Amino acid sequence: MFNPVNIGFLRIGWIDVVDVVLVTALFYQIYKLLTGSVALRIFLGFLSVYLVYLVVKAAGMELLTMILGQFMSVGVLAGIILFQQEIRRFLLNIGKATAFERMRMFSWRREPPQQKMSITPFVEAAKSLASKNTGALIAFQQASDLKFYAESGDLLDAAVSKRLLLSIFNKTSPLHDGAVIVSGHRIKAARCILPVSENPDVPAALGLRHRAAIGLSEVTDSVVLVVSEETGQISIVHGGEVHRNLSTADLRAKLNELLFDGQPKTASSSTRTAEEVAA
Numbered sequence: 396m397f398n399p400v401n402i403g404f405l406r407i408g409w410i411d412v413v414d415v416v417l418v419t420a421l422f423y424q425i426y427k428l429l430t431g432s433v434a435l436r437i438f439l440g441f442l443s444v445y446l447v448y449l450v451v452k453a454a455g456m457e458l459l460t461m462i463l464g465q466f467m468s469v470g471v472l473a474g475i476i477l478f479q480q481e482i483r484r485f486l487l488n489i490g491k492a493t494a495f496e497r498m499r500m501f502s503w504r505r506e507p508p509q510q511k512m513s514i515t516p517f518v519e520a521a522k523s524l525a526s527k528n529t530g531a532l533i534a535f536q537q538a539s540d541l542k543f544y545a546e547s548g549d550l551l552d553a554a555v556s557k558r559l560l561l562s563i564f565n566k567t568s569p570l571h572d573g574a575v576i577v578s579g580h581r582i583k584a585a586r587c588i589l590p591v592s593e594n595p596d597v598p599a600a601l602g603l604r605h606r607a608a609i610g611l612s613e614v615t616d617s618v619v620l621v622v623s624e625e626t627g628q629i630s631i632v633h634g635g636e637v638h639r640n641l642s643t644a645d646l647r648a649k650l651n652e653l654l655f656d657g658q659p660k661t662a663s664s665s666t667r668t669a670e671e672v673a674a
């Protein structure tokens with residue numbers, strides 16, 4: 396390719412350039428994963444201890460070096476335990492980009508892709524629930540397996556319909572608490588417990604229902620629909636981001652965009668059927 400360049404005592408070859416680019420990309424990904432989470436503070440704590448360790452080691456303080464050295468030696472293991480959610484997300488992002496994922500070799504029971512699922516029942520149910528200030532939480536499975544969370548609730552495996560969704564989230568229904576999980580065009584389960592986000596930046600105005608939606612979207616690639624019981628607002632949560640106060644047109648467009656991997660649709664597309672929009 397090109398010959399190594401000498402800068403002072405440094406000899407830089409193309410492998411070094413690739414190395415620096417890859418390390419920069421890796422650090423950028425780590426930064427993106429950690430921003431806005433408590434993990435960033437833990438990471439900065441670790442980094443501070445490591446810097447102190449380097450200083451005391453250089454200064455020849457043996458006792459302190461030994462104590463901090465012991466702490467650092469378990470650092471990798473402690474890091475894996477503390478950052479398990481971030482590591483999962485990182486690997487999930489890599490997995491999503493691989494050819495294996497495109498072939499959907501590892502998806503839950505190799506279900507057909509979601510392109511053909513009609514989102515109209517969800518949009519209409521959300522509209523109806525929002526108008527009555529009835530809370531709802533619906534998680535749409537994508538590549539990440541939600542079986543674990545589905546098993547925390549009551550398994551249904553029922554066909555999707557607006558009537559069923561309204562019955563589930565009706566305040567007098569024994570199934571209304573918790574989340575509904577949708578996978579492979581079916582309502583797999585209701586009353587499911589989702590992981591609650593620990594992100595300190597989540598606005599205080601958002602209740603536990605929203606925190607559970609954010610939490611699931613942080614550890615999986617699911618798309619989560621939330622109807623707030625307090626305000627009747629409809630939100631879509633994905634990748635830790637909350638798209639709040641959506642109109643039914645916006646909701647339809649957002650679901651199409653996130654579930655069917657398409658381009659964002661304008662609000663005017665709301666008059667079309669889900670199949671038309673997905674096609």
Ligand SMILES: Nc1ncnc2c1ncn2[C@@H]1O[C@H](COP(=O)(O)OP(=O)(O)OP(=O)(O)O)[C@@H](O)[C@H]1O
Pocket residue numbers: 530532571572573574587588589590591600601602603604605606607622623624625626
């Ligand atoms: N970890 C969780 N997994 C699934 N559902 C949850 C979880 N935590 C809370 N919920 C749902 O949220 C409901 C209570 O949340 P909360 O009282 O904070 O709602 P809210 O005040 O109406 O807020 P929001 O505006 O977010 O709806 C519960 O009844 C339950 O259905």
